[in-house]
Amino acid sequence: MKKCTEMIVTSVREIALDIFEMSLANEYIATAAVPGQFLHLFVDGHTLRRPISIAEVARDKGTITILFKRIGDGTKRLASLEAGMSVSAIGPAGNGFTYKTSMSSALLVGGGIGIPPLYCLGKELRHSGIHVKAILGFQTENQVFYEEKFQELGKTYIVTDDGSYGYQGLVTDVLDQSGKFDHYFSCGPIPMLQSVINKLGDQSGTISLEERLGCGIGACFACVIPSDTEGGYRKICSDGPVFAANEVVL
Amino acid sequence: MKKCTEMIVTSVREIALDIFEMSLANEYIATAAVPGQFLHLFVDGHTLRRPISIAEVARDKGTITILFKRIGDGTKRLASLEAGMSVSAIGPAGNGFTYKTSMSSALLVGGGIGIPPLYCLGKELRHSGIHVKAILGFQTENQVFYEEKFQELGKTYIVTDDGSYGYQGLVTDVLDQSGKFDHYFSCGPIPMLQSVINKLGDQSGTISLEERLGCGIGACFACVIPSDTEGGYRKICSDGPVFAANEVVL
Amino acid sequence: MTQLCVELPGLNLKNPVMPASGCFGFGREYSEFYDLKKLGAVIMKAATGDARYGNKTPRVAETPSGMLNAIGLQNPGAEKIIANEVPFLAKYNVPVIANVAGSTADEYVKVALAFNNAEAVKALELNISCPNVTEGGIQFGTDPDMAADVTEKVKAVSHLPVYVKLSPNISDIVGMAKAVEAAGADGLSMINTITGMQINLTGREPLLANQTGGMSGRALKPIAIRMIYEARQYVSIPIIGMGGISTAEDVLEFLLAGANAVAVGTANFQNPNACPDIIENLPYVLQQYGFTSVTDAVGKGHRR
Amino acid sequence: MTQLCVELPGLNLKNPVMPASGCFGFGREYSEFYDLKKLGAVIMKAATGDARYGNKTPRVAETPSGMLNAIGLQNPGAEKIIANEVPFLAKYNVPVIANVAGSTADEYVKVALAFNNAEAVKALELNISCPNVTEGGIQFGTDPDMAADVTEKVKAVSHLPVYVKLSPNISDIVGMAKAVEAAGADGLSMINTITGMQINLTGREPLLANQTGGMSGRALKPIAIRMIYEARQYVSIPIIGMGGISTAEDVLEFLLAGANAVAVGTANFQNPNACPDIIENLPYVLQQYGFTSVTDAVGKGHRR
Numbered sequence A, B: 001m002k003k004c005t006e007m008i009v010t011s012v013r014e015i016a017l018d019i020f021e022m023s024l025a026n027e028y029i030a031t032a033a034v035p036g037q038f039l040h041l042f043v044d045g046h047t048l049r050r051p052i053s054i055a056e057v058a059r060d061k062g063t064i065t066i067l068f069k070r071i072g073d074g075t076k077r078l079a080s081l082e083a084g085m086s087v088s089a090i091g092p093a094g095n096g097f098t099y100k101t102s103m104s105s106a107l108l109v110g111g112g113i114g115i116p117p118l119y120c121l122g123k124e125l126r127h128s129g130i131h132v133k134a135i136l137g138f139q140t141e142n143q144v145f146y147e148e149k150f151q152e153l154g155k156t157y158i159v160t161d162d163g164s165y166g167y168q169g170l171v172t173d174v175l176d177q178s179g180k181f182d183h184y185f186s187c188g189p190i191p192m193l194q195s196v197i198n199k200l201g202d203q204s205g206t207i208s209l210e211e212r213l214g215c216g217i218g219a220c221f222a223c224v225i226p227s228d229t230e231g232g233y234r235k236i237c238s239d240g241p242v243f244a245a246n247e248v249v250l
Numbered sequence C, D: 001m002t003q004l005c006v007e008l009p010g011l012n013l014k015n016p017v018m019p020a021s022g023c024f025g026f027g028r029e030y031s032e033f034y035d036l037k038k039l040g041a042v043i044m045k046a047a048t049g050d051a052r053y054g055n056k057t058p059r060v061a062e063t064p065s066g067m068l069n070a071i072g073l074q075n076p077g078a079e080k081i082i083a084n085e086v087p088f089l090a091k092y093n094v095p096v097i098a099n100v101a102g103s104t105a106d107e108y109v110k111v112a113l114a115f116n117n118a119e120a121v122k123a124l125e126l127n128i129s130c131p132n133v134t135e136g137g138i139q140f141g142t143d144p145d146m147a148a149d150v151t152e153k154v155k156a157v158s159h160l161p162v163y164v165k166l167s168p169n170i171s172d173i174v175g176m177a178k179a180v181e182a183a184g185a186d187g188l189s190m191i192n193t194i195t196g197m198q199i200n201l202t203g204r205e206p207l208l209a210n211q212t213g214g215m216s217g218r219a220l221k222p223i224a225i226r227m228i229y230e231a232r233q234y235v236s237i238p239i240i241g242m243g244g245i246s247t248a249e250d251v252l253e254f255l256l257a258g259a260n261a262v263a264v265g266t267a268n269f270q271n272p273n274a275c276p277d278i279i280e281n282l283p284y285v286l287q288q289y290g291f292t293s294v295t296d297a298v299g300k301g302h303r304r
C-alpha cells in the first residue's frame, strides 16, 4: 500500500535567499526513501499538492530533509511552518536514481532547485565508493547553497548567471574542465538539461524532470512527456521523475 | 474616517460548550465602542467577514471582549487563534443601544449568542444607576455562560430548552415572573424576538438583530429588513443592529 | 514613472481601477475609509425605473473562495439616485458610471434617458446580466438578439457611451460580445456573476431566500480571464474587466487578457481599502513584470 | 443502520460514492492506497476510438479553491482499455462505468460498441462536455440537438444504460437535460468542468499549453448544485452529481439538490483517500441531519 502520511517538522531555516531547508520526521518515509524520489506535500488552503525532492535521508533519526525555494504561495506557506507542526505527504513518490555500482566516477550537474536531489544521490554514491564531482549553477551569489556539503563529496564547481560567485555563465561552460566520468546525473530547468545532454553527446546519463503535477501518483495524466517507449509517453510523477537521458524527448 | 484595523488577541478560552471568550486589544476600538456595536472580523481563508458583538469594553486596558459560539468554519478558525496573534476588524460597526438615562429599571432578554451584547449593555446600565434584570435562554446546561456575571448586575433567570438547568422552556415563559420594568432590551433568534415582542405588547423595547452580512458597513444591501420608515427598509449592519421593537417588521 | 492613466470612451481615468457595481453602494460608506478621489472611476449600484425592494433575506452566502448574492437590484430608482447620490459622488471629481437595469427594454430606455441629465455621470453600464431578478436582466444577457436590441435602443436615446455588461452564464461569449458591438456598444463590461446555489443541510432548502444567487469573488477569476481573452480576439471595443480581482497582480492578469480597465467587487467586503491598496501597488507590479504603463500591458498575454 | 445502497439503471451501488472520470485513471494507482471494493463504482478515464496523446504540457494549474486541467482526453483507446484496464478493475467486484468520448458521433458509437463486450462495464457515461479538445466534446455539450442526436445513436447500439455527462458552459441547463432525456438517456452526469484560463504574468501567455482548461474543485460546487437543482425539477431520470465534492457533507448537499449518487474528482488529488474517507463519514452525516438512508435524502432540499 502507498502512503499518505503525516510528517512532523523538526526544523526549518533559510539557508540562502528564499531557499529553505526543512527536516521532517516520519519513520516510514525515512526508511523507504531513496535519492531522486519526492514528497507530494499538502499545503493548507491549496487544491494541489506541491512536489519537493528528498535532499537527504537520516534513517537513524527517522527524518528526511528537503530544500525548497520560496517562489509562490505554496512554498511561502510551507516556509512558514514551524517545528512541531505537521504536514501531510504522499511519498516517497516517484522512482529514484538507479546506477551501476560498478562505476567508478560520476558527475552531478544541477541548476537551482534541481540541486537538492543530487545531494541526496551524491551522498549515496560516495557511500558506495563512487567518486563524485559536481557542477552547480545558481542565478546569483546570495542564492548559492550547499557548496560546502558538496565539496565534502568531491570537487565542486559553482557557476552563477551573473558571475557574482564562482564561474560566470552556465553549467555547460565548465563541463570541459570537469574531466572524465562514467556517468552523469543532471537535474534543473529543461533548457539546462537540453544543453547538458547536447554537450555530453552520447555519454551515458540520467536526468530528473519537473512538471506541474496533479495527482502526483500517475492517475491524472497531467505530467506526461513524449518518449519513444511503448505508448509514446512517460509520466514524470510515476515513471520518473528520473529518466535515462535518451529515454524522453525534451 | 471609519477604520479597518488590526487587533491583537490577548486571551481566548472556552467558557461553555463551544462558547469562546476572547479579548482583543486595540486602543481605538476600545475607546470608541459602545454596547450593541459589533466587530466585522476577517477570518483567514474566508471571503466574507464574520460579525461578532462586543460583549465587554475595558477602556482602561484598551481591550474589548467578545463571546462567540463555534458553529461553522469561520468561528472554528476564530477559536483557534492564540494570544499574540492579530485579527483584522472593521469596527466598531453598527449603532449601539440608546436609552433614556432617566429610566429606573430595564429588563434584558437574551437567547444563546444573542446574550453577549446584553452583558455589555447591562454593565453600562448599572453604571448609570439603572436597575437590571435578565432572562437568559440556552439550549442546554453545558451551554450556559455568564450566569454569575449577570447575577452581579441584577436578578437573573436562566432558562434552558430541555430544562437541564434553571427553568425549562422559553425565555417568554418566565417573563411574567420578572416583574415590572421601564424598558426591555432583547437579542436572540428571530422567533424568540417575535414572541418577546408579542408577549410584551406595547411595553417600550429595543431589539438587536442578526442577518447574514456582506460588507457590514451599509454598502451592499445584503442585510435589509422591512420597516415602515422612509424607503421601506433598514439595513441591519449600519442602521442597526439595534432597532426600536416597533421599528422593523420581523 | 509608471503611467496608470487610461482613456476610454467617455472616461478619462487617472488609473484603471474602479469599484464594481453593487459592491460599493453609491460610495458613501467607503468614503469613510478613504478619499474616493483616489479611484479611477465609480460604478454605482444598479438603477431601475422605479424603486425596488429586492429579494427576501438571506441574500448572501459564502462559497469556497467566493460568495453568492441575490440582492435583487434593490435601489431607490433612477430619479432618486440622480437627485441624492450622484451629487455626493460628483464632489470627488471622479467619473461616475451608472449601472442601468430593467425588466423590459422600455425600462432600460427610461433609466438611460434619466441619466442624460446627470452631469457627473460619464458612461452607462448596461446590466443585461443580473441573475437575481425574475424578469429581464439575465434573459437579455443570454440571448444575443435581445442584447443587441436593448443596446441599440439605449444607444438611440442616450448621449453617453454605453458599456454592455455581459453574463458568464452562456456557451458562446464571443457571439454575445460581437452582437452587442455590432449593435453599437462603446465598450464591454465583463463579467457579471455566474449563477450558483448553496443548500442549507439543516434547513433542507436553498440557503438564499431567492434560491439561486450570483457567484462572485476569487473563484470566478479563471472564468472571467478566459471570457475576456476570448472576446478580445473578436471585438475591438474596450473591455472593463472584473471577476475576483483582489490584488494588483490580478489587475495585471486582466490587462494581459485584454481588459483596458478593471472593476473590483467582492474584494471590497473583505478589505474596505481594497481599491486604494490595489491602486497603490499597481505601479510596482507593472514595473516588476516589465511594463511602463497600464496601456502597455493591455492584451499582451495573447500568444504571438 | 443508515442505508447507503442505491439502485440506478445498470448500477447496483453499495454506496453512492465513485471516483469521477479522469481523476482516477483506471484505478491502479489508488488501489495502492486502499481496497477499491470500498467504492460504490468506478468511472474510468475517457475512452476514444483510437489512442490519443492529448495536449502539450503544462496541463494543470491551480486556481482559488480549484484547478484547471487540459489533459485533452489522453487514453490508450477503447480496445486497449477493455483488454488491459477493465480486467484489473473487474477483480474488485465493483461496477465499472466507461466514460465515452469522441470527435464525431461515429466515434462515440464506435467506442460504445466496443464496451458491449466488456462484462465488468455496467454503464456508459457519455462525455459530451470535454472542454479540452478542439473537435467534438464540448460542441455536443452546448447544442441540445447535437447532444440528443449522439445520445440516440449511442443508445441504438449499446446494451448498456447511458448516463449523459452535461457541461456547465451553457445558458440553459434545463433545456439540455430535457433534450437528452427525451433522446433516451438513462441518467445524467452533472457536471463537467467549466472553461477557464490563467495567465502567467512572467511568461505573458496562458499558463496551460492548451490556453484554456476545465475548472474543477470546490470552487465549482455552487454551480453544480444549482444546475442539478434546476434539472431535477424537469427531468425524472437519475443524476450522478459531481463538482467540488470533498466531504460527506458535500455529498449530502448534492443528494438534497437531487443527485442520486455522486462522483469525486479533484479531491482525490488533495487526499488520495478522499473516496473511502467520505464513504466512512457518510452514515454519520446522514444521521446527523436526520436521514436513515441515502435514497431518503435525494431531492429533499427542494422547497416544498
Ligand SMILES: Cc1cc2nc3c(=O)[nH]c(=O)nc-3n(C[C@H](O)[C@H](O)[C@H](O)COP(=O)(O)OP(=O)(O)OC[C@H]3O[C@@H](n4cnc5c(N)ncnc54)[C@H](O)[C@@H]3O)c2cc1C
Residues within 6 Å of the ligand: A038, A048, A049, A050, A051, A052, A053, A054, A066, A067, A068, A069, A070, A071, A072, A073, A074, A075, A076, A113, A116, A117, A209, A210, A211, A212, A213, A241, D061, D062
Ligand atoms: C518531482 C519534482 C521535484 C521537485 N523538487 C523540488 C525541490 O526539491 N525544491 C524546490 O524548491 N522545488 C522543487 N520542485 C518544484 C516545486 O514543486 C515548485 O517550485 C513548487 O510546487 C511551487 O509551488 P508554489 O506554490 O510556491 O508556486 P506557484 O507557482 O504558486 O504554484 C502554482 C502551481 O504550479 C505548480 N508549480 C509551480 N512551479 C513548479 C515547478 N517548477 N515544478 C512543478 N510544479 C510547479 C505548483 O505545484 C502549483 O500546483 C520540484 C518539482 C517536481 C515536479
Ligand SMILES: Cc1cc2nc3c(=O)[nH]c(=O)nc-3n(C[C@H](O)[C@H](O)[C@H](O)COP(=O)(O)OP(=O)(O)OC[C@H]3O[C@@H](n4cnc5c(N)ncnc54)[C@H](O)[C@@H]3O)c2cc1C
Residues within 6 Å of the ligand: B038, B048, B049, B050, B051, B052, B053, B054, B066, B067, B068, B069, B070, B071, B072, B073, B074, B075, B076, B113, B116, B117, B209, B210, B211, B212, B213, B241, C061, C062
Ligand atoms: C450584528 C451581529 C452580531 C453577532 N454577534 C454574535 C456574537 O456576539 N456571538 C456569536 O457567537 N455570534 C454572533 N453573531 C452571529 C455570528 O456572526 C455567526 O455565528 C458567525 O458569522 C458564523 O460564522 P461561521 O463561519 O462559524 O458559520 P458558517 O455558517 O460557516 O458561516 C457561513 C456564512 O454565514 C454567515 N452566518 C452564519 N450564521 C450567521 C448568523 N447567525 N448571523 C449572521 N451571519 C451568519 C457567516 O457570517 C458566513 O458569512 C452575530 C451576527 C450579527 C449579524
Ligand SMILES: Cc1cc2nc3c(=O)[nH]c(=O)nc-3n(C[C@H](O)[C@H](O)[C@H](O)COP(=O)(O)O)c2cc1C
Residues within 6 Å of the ligand: B214, B220, C020, C021, C022, C023, C045, C046, C069, C071, C073, C099, C127, C130, C165, C191, C192, C193, C215, C216, C217, C218, C220, C242, C243, C244, C245, C263, C264, C265, C266, C267
Ligand atoms: C453583493 C453584490 C451585488 C451586485 N450588484 C450588482 C449590480 O447591481 N449590478 C451589476 O451589474 N452587477 C452587480 N454585481 C456584480 C459585480 O458588479 C461584479 O460583476 C461581480 O461581482 C464580479 O466581480 P467580483 O468577483 O470582483 O465581485 C454585484 C455583485 C455583488 C457581490
Ligand SMILES: Cc1cc2nc3c(=O)[nH]c(=O)nc-3n(C[C@H](O)[C@H](O)[C@H](O)COP(=O)(O)O)c2cc1C
Residues within 6 Å of the ligand: A214, A220, D020, D021, D022, D023, D045, D046, D069, D071, D073, D099, D127, D130, D165, D191, D192, D193, D215, D216, D217, D218, D220, D242, D243, D244, D245, D263, D264, D265, D266, D267
Ligand atoms: C485532471 C482531470 C481530468 C478529467 N478528465 C475527464 C474525462 O476524461 N472525462 C470526463 O468526463 N470528465 C473528466 N474530468 C471532469 C471530472 O470527471 C469532473 O466532472 C469534474 O472535475 C468536476 O468534479 P470535481 O470538482 O470533483 O473534480 C476531468 C477532471 C480533471 C480534474
Ligand code: FES
Residues within 6 Å of the ligand: A212, A213, A214, A215, A216, A217, A218, A219, A220, A221, A222, A223, A224, A235, A236, A237, A238
Ligand atoms: S501528476 Fe497525475 S499522472 Fe503525473
Ligand code: FES
Residues within 6 Å of the ligand: B212, B213, B214, B215, B216, B217, B218, B219, B220, B221, B222, B223, B224, B235, B236, B237, B238
Ligand atoms: S451587510 Fe452590506 S449593507 Fe449590510
